[in-house]
């Protein structure tokens with residue numbers, strides 16, 4: 210059975226409370242449960258980890274080395290500045306797909322850059338919570354198994370996503 214780690218960074222423990230119009234009404238616990246159930250249906254086991262602390266996230270990535278088949282990771286605001294997390298993702302032998310609930314390319318200037326994405330195999334953005342499931346599909350199937358994200362596992366991280374967070378399935382490039 211494949212082993213997948215679902216990781217979420219700072220402030221994502223506040224999903225459900227934090228700007229629901231932008232991030233949705235689901236709690237992180239609900240998203241994790243849905244993700245684990247979806248993964249189980251696909252024959253994969255899931256561990257979940259969330260932290261608001263950069264060092265704890267780095268430690269968890271290091272611990273994942275050699276122990277997981279893939280990581281689905283929403284780095285939250287660390288996305289935009291944490292070279293330490295970039296380096297941790299780059300260091301380990303586990304493929305990481307970066308996920309964002311929102312379409313960071315359509316938001317404030319400071320959100321448009323991901324310093325972590327270059328170390329990831331793909332980036333999924335703007336699909337709301339469905340983006341986590343798409344990221345899992347990309348890890349399990351590669352791009353060929355995921356219509357609509359056909360270039361998502363190129364050597365350079367590619368992007369998959371729809372403009373509206375609430376639009377779970379439509380509009381993926």
Ligand SMILES: O=C1C[C@@](O)(C(=O)O)C[C@@H](O)[C@@H]1O
Nearest residue numbers: 220284285286309310311320
């Ligand atoms: O915390 C978050 C959430 C986020 O990663 C997203 O899922 O859309 C986007 C980030 O810019 C933000 O800081």
